[in-house]
Amino acid sequence: MEALRKEVDEVLKESGQEDRPGGPPVDVIYEMLMKTPVLDSALEETLHLVVAPMLPRSVLQDMTLKMGNGDEFLIRKGDRMVIFPYIAVHVDPEIHPDPYTFRYQCTKKTDIYRGGKKVEYFSIPWGSGVFKCPGRFFATNEIKLFVFLMFVYFDFELINSGEKIPQINLTRWGLKNNLKIDSNITSP
Numbered sequence: 001m002e003a004l005r006k007e008v009d010e011v012l013k014e015s016g017q018e019d020r021p022g023g024p025p026v027d028v029i030y031e032m033l034m035k036t037p038v039l040d041s042a043l044e045e046t047l048h049l050v051v052a053p054m055l056p057r058s059v060l061q062d063m064t065l066k067m068g069n070g071d072e073f074l075i076r077k078g079d080r081m082v083i084f085p086y087i088a089v090h091v092d093p094e095i096h097p098d099p100y101t102f103r104y105q106c107t108k109k110t111d112i113y114r115g116g117k118k119v120e121y122f123s124i125p126w127g128s129g130v131f132k133c134p135g136r137f138f139a140t141n142e143i144k145l146f147v148f149l150m151f152v153y154f155d156f157e158l159i160n161s162g163e164k165i166p167q168i169n170l171t172r173w174g175l176k177n178n179l180k181i182d183s184n185i186t187s188p
């Protein structure tokens with residue numbers, strides 16, 4: 001939080017603006033939001049940890065789905081399938097050691113391996129391929145703008161350092177209410 005506050009303060013100062021009583025509202029422009037590596041990293045990590053896309057597909061032709069371990073599955077024309085990359089990718093400890101820990105590193109993750117093989121899609125909150133979210137740039141900028149302004153106008157302090165992160169409501173992922181994925185993420 002401190003790193004984020006410092007970054008916001010610096011970018012604001014560099015833009016020649018300040019938040020003072022009775023002063024004009026702060027004007028955040030795109031270029032300012034492009035100078036926030038800490039915020040970028042925190043957002044990327046947040047999306048990685050909490051966005052669990054469920055990707056439904058109708059199968060239009062017979063095909064074989066090849067898995068990373070060599071297994072192959074016949075997918076039949078007319079089948080309906082759902083891909084849920086959160087468990088397979090986002091929280092796989094072989095891909096992300098200690099997957100539930102929030103880390104903003106300010107370094108873009110690029111080279112990630114599993115079983116010696118490079119993993120191309122190691123975090124896909126926006127989906128991938130032709131259906132990849134076209135609203136992702138808009139969404140990213142809106143979230144960044146909101147967080148930026150919150151840090152400009154408010155002071156944040158974690159009163160209880162031992163506060164637990166609220167549990168995720170699994171029904172929002174499209175899963176059954178009583179499904180338990182693991183001990184870290186449980187239905188309320």
Ligand code: HEM
Pocket residue numbers: 051053054055056125126127128130131132133134135136138139
């Ligand atoms: C944090 C916010 C968002 C997340 C995590 C998100 C995530 C996703 C994901 C995972 C998909 C792929 C679905 C699939 O493959 O079946 C998708 C598709 C889509 N998203 Fe987003 N989205 C977000 C915000 C937005 C916003 C703000 C807009 C519009 C302004 C938007 C518009 C769309 C559209 C139109 C598609 C369908 C693309 C297609 O089928 O070709 N999304 N989104």
